[in-house]
Amino acid sequence: MLAILPFLTASAANDYPVAMLHGKCGAQLKEAIRTVDRPVTLTPAAGLPDTLRIIDSDSNGGFIDRFPSASGDNQATATTNILPPEWWTDTTPVYGDTIARDLHQTFPCSADVPGLKQDYPPGLVITSTHDDGWQVGYGEIAGERVWVYTPPAEYRGDFARCIFYMASLYPVKFWNGLGINIFGDNDYPTLNRYSTSLLLKWHTEDPVDDVERKRNREIHARQGNSNPFVLYPALADHIWGTKAQLPWDESPSTVPDMDPPAVTDTDLRPTYQLTDIICLRSPYVPADASWSIDGVPAPGPRMPASDIGTGIHELRFTATGISGKLKITVR
């Protein structure tokens, strides 16, 4: 009987009702996640430290510390939420204390972390007051100096995917406290421009790894739901990123660890020099699109700008369910 346990825990993470998400994008995809994904069994508050010590245990008998410190006690004597429950205070009748006890956004930490982190939002610290494995200090959001904390580089993607999850499951119309710095009062996109840009960057730079997948499975076994952005990382780009117009499907291009490429300097841009190479690719366009230039089918995915000469040129593409056009200038 015990032999089937690994199978059970693995299949638990894979039973996500992914069919409900297929073919959707943008606001509809985010809403679909809210509809199908919800914690089923919450861990009692008093049991959180012990539960998290098991979930986040490492092979040396310690714990995986997302708020490491060279000088701290490094004992898992406290817990902290990535996003403070206080931000949802006025929505307690809707969400109860789920936000404080949702394991996906709760981590074990040393005793000093909650006091340092307070109710600050995740962000990019510019001037730090604490810099010891992770940072606390001032960041800049919409031109304002705001207290934020920055997780260690190796966990920034984990934090981003956790916030994607929270923004999808718990959007509200009124944010308290510092929540207004990263969230908007709307069902979509919920993330604001600052957090969208920063979190998608973290999500790309720190992709899902085995530690995060194991954590997702462990939580599913206890709480009854998974973080879909860990199971299917490409979802984020189809909700908030360049693919927000393109229906998401669990295809080889969207399964974990096979995310679409990020924007690079080879993507299409408005102007070229004659000596440049034009690459017919863009994060806004499916990779299998067919292209034409000035009404003539493109000879290939890349060509010297000199082949089409100086002037204004119209590029068009078609792919399944989507078409588009763009004018570029070659000088």
Added chain:
Amino acid sequence: MKFMNAYLLTAITAIALAGCSKSGSTDTGLPDNPGITTTDPNDSDFDFAPELADPATRYVSEELTLRYDSGGIMVTRTASSIRFVDLGGGGDVLISSGTPFQTGFMTNVTIVENGKPLPIKSFKTERLSTTQIYLNILTADNRRIIAAVTDL
């Protein structure tokens, strides 16, 4: 052994409960698309006819203007969405609907302009064909948005 059995029981219970949740309601009481009405965006001070006569592909709001003919503006269209992106970094607008666009008033729509959702009072598809779509939109604070995609 006792611990493992308890763990297994917990896992099975969680899976069973998860199955229940997924077939049941998880409604949080949050309304969809609040504020959008079928109020006619045209009033005595505004005539959409000149907009229909203009074949330019464009997005014009109070905060942002993206004209395809200016160059560098990627315009993409699906059955239920339109996107204007200035590849030079000058702006990004995504207009999307929960259902394919149809002529007349629509309520299940969102507009995200430069990352910011715009509250909508009224959304009307004034013209729709396989190659054209003209949208007449009024925001909650009575600002007009014109979005037109032609020859696509």
